[in-house]
Amino acid sequence: MPDEPQVQETILIVDRDVLVRTSLAQYLRDCGYAVVEAANAEEAVALLRRDTPVDVVLSDVAMPGALDGFGLAKWIRTHRPQTKIILTGTVLRSIDAAHDLCDEGPLPVPYHAQTVHDRIRRLLAARSATAAGPAADRSRVQSQDAQPEP
Amino acid sequence: MGVPGEPRRATARKTGAGILVVEDEVLIRATIAEQLRRTGYSVIEAANAHEAVELLRNRFEVKLIISDIRMPGSLDGVGLARLVHNEFPGVKVILTAAHLTEVDWVEHDGFFHKPHDPAQLIAHVRTLIG
Numbered sequence: 001m002p003d004e005p006q007v008q009e010t011i012l013i014v015d016r017d018v019l020v021r022t023s024l025a026q027y028l029r030d031c032g033y034a035v036v037e038a039a040n041a042e043e044a045v046a047l048l049r050r051d052t053p054v055d056v057v058l059s060d061v062a063m064p065g066a067l068d069g070f071g072l073a074k075w076i077r078t079h080r081p082q083t084k085i086i087l088t089g090t091v092l093r094s095i096d097a098a099h100d101l102c103d104e105g106p107l108p109v110p111y112h113a114q115t116v117h118d119r120i121r122r123l124l125a126a127r128s129a130t131a132a133g134p135a136a137d138r139s140r141v142q143s144q145d146a147q148p149e150p
Numbered sequence: 151m152g153v154p155g156e157p158r159r160a161t162a163r164k165t166g167a168g169i170l171v172v173e174d175e176v177l178i179r180a181t182i183a184e185q186l187r188r189t190g191y192s193v194i195e196a197a198n199a200h201e202a203v204e205l206l207r208n209r210f211e212v213k214l215i216i217s218d219i220r221m222p223g224s225l226d227g228v229g230l231a232r233l234v235h236n237e238f239p240g241v242k243v244i245l246t247a248a249h250l251t252e253v254d255w256v257e258h259d260g261f262f263h264k265p266h267d268p269a270q271l272i273a274h275v276r277t278l279i280g
Binding site for chain 1: 176177184194195196197204205208
């Protein structure tokens with residue numbers, strides 16, 4: 001067999017913020033995972049209904065639309081019970097979860113999770129500096145930086 | 151399978167020219183992105199033109215954009231193509247649409263009527279960015 005992995009685990013990232021979603025997806029791909037992306041829970045359900053082979057769903061809790069992360073988790077437990085779901089309420093938790101996945105991934109961790117954190121923080125800071133946006137987005141990283149993890 | 155006792159190893163992710171797929175229908179977007187990744191390209195995704203602009207303005211590496219024309223929001227694929235031509239002149243743009251058979255009112259680097267033949271799309275991508 002040439003240089004193709006025997007089995008490649010697939011992670012579905014669900015996050016309303018394209019900068020966060022893309023950064024995490026790139027990190028997890030660098031760790032050796034196949035990654036599928038959804039901008040909201042409805043997109044995630046559409047992908048899962050198609051029988052896209054997904055091993056882990058890494059999802060933000062707060063999302064636009066009728067279905068949030070909790071609703072998505074409930075749907076997955078009902079329709080795709082073999083799929084593991086990780087819910088995160090902040091960007092930092094998303095990064096931590098991605099780092100844990102990378103630790104278990106098929107490839108050596110390509111760079112420290114702090115690099116991902118710094119990158120996302122710079123991206124979100126640049127966004128808030130150039131355009132007004134939802135305060136909730138900007139506070140996703142900042143609030144966690146100000147408070148210790150429980 | 152590897153040597154017994156050794157961890158299963160995957161290959162490093164193939165890297166290639168950056169492609170941005172812009173498509174509001176997630177199944178189409180995921181399919182196009184996956185087809186391009188299997189060919190060896192590095193692909194990022196946007197669910198609409200606004201997300202695409204955000205990625206571009208935040209310096210995600212993009213050499214080619216494949217964008218649907220009809221998308222929700224105040225910016226459609228045509229508007230995105232115009233913006234890219236003005237702000238990111240080195241980035242090539244392929245437009246796709248189900249409701250049109252050609253596009254001649256905005257500069258672009260290819261047009262594909264949906265549903266398109268994946269092999270033809272990939273062949274055209276190769277001519278544009280290698």
